[in-house]
Amino acid sequence: QKEVEQNSGPLSVPEGAIASLNCTYSDRGSQSFFWYRQYSGKSPELIMSIYSNGDKEDGRFTAQLNKASQYVSLLIRDSQPSDSATYLCAVNIETGNQFYFGTGTSLTVIP
Amino acid sequence: DAGVIQSPRHEVTEMGQEVTLRCKPISGHNSLFWYRQTMMRGLELLIYFNNNVPIDDSGMPEDRFSAKMPNASFSTLKIQPSEPRDSAVYFCASSSSLTGFGNTIYFGEGSWLTVV
Numbered sequence: 001q002k003e004v005e006q007n008s009g010p011l012s013v014p015e016g017a018i019a020s021l022n023c024t025y026s027d028r029g030s031q032s033f034f035w036y037r038q039y040s041g042k043s044p045e046l047i048m049s050i051y052s053n054g055d056k057e058d059g060r061f062t063a064q065l066n067k068a069s070q071y072v073s074l075l076i077r078d079s080q081p082s083d084s085a086t087y088l089c090a091v092n093i094e095t096g097n098q099f100y101f102g103t104g105t106s107l108t109v110i111p
Numbered sequence: 112d113a114g115v116i117q118s119p120r121h122e123v124t125e126m127g128q129e130v131t132l133r134c135k136p137i138s139g140h141n142s143l144f145w146y147r148q149t150m151m152r153g154l155e156l157l158i159y160f161n162n163n164v165p166i167d168d169s170g171m172p173e174d175r176f177s178a179k180m181p182n183a184s185f186s187t188l189k190i191q192p193s194e195p196r197d198s199a200v201y202f203c204a205s206s207s208s209l210t211g212f213g214n215t216i217y218f219g220e221g222s223w224l225t226v227v
Contacts, residue, residue: 034216044154044218046216090216097214099204103154
């Protein structure tokens with residue numbers, strides 16, 4: 001079983017809509033949770049981190065964490081074509097400072 | 112502040128040749144990671160170091176791959192001999208392994224390897 005699972009997509013949404021990206025993880029020892037955005041031909045860049053249950057908002061982005069369900073999500077409001085990228089979910093297991101990544105969800109925002 | 116620095120950015124080599132990829136982590140970070148990314152397999156962890164010591168190399172595909180971290184500011188990933196199936200993007204990343212929440216991993220721009 002993979003440590004982090006994501007729907008690979010592709011996910012397509014019209015411009016201005018809400019994009020919803022989901023991620024599940026298997027290790028209950030996971031402490032920190034991250035969303036990275038990766039444009040084609042570029043390296044992953046951090047866009048959100050979340051450490052406790054609930055919602056965390058940053059501009060158009062909202063991360064949601066439910067540790068009981070081992071579930072992390074990312075909502076992108078008012079989606080823009082520039083949001084078109086692959087989104088990677090990652091978890092950090094503090095013991096040994098391990099980071100595990102999902103395979104990513106490809107998002108396309110249609111103008 | 113400088114981020115994670117990788118070299119070379121691009122390399123094309125012939126099958127059987129030795130390839131050496133280099134990485135300078137962010138100053139002050141004591142964890143260093145080597146990842147490989149392909150379309151088929153996504154982002155795979157090859158090996159990671161804490162305080163220059165290899166902690167987990169279970170992701171290293173085979174004996175042709177080796178990694179070293181002789182000091183806190185430099186690491187190499189070597190492939191010898193290289194094969195066409197090694198063609199991928201190799202990312203180096205670093206993190207601080209302070210206890211508690213807030214550890215974040217930062218990536219270099221990657222080394223794009225093509226083995227022909």
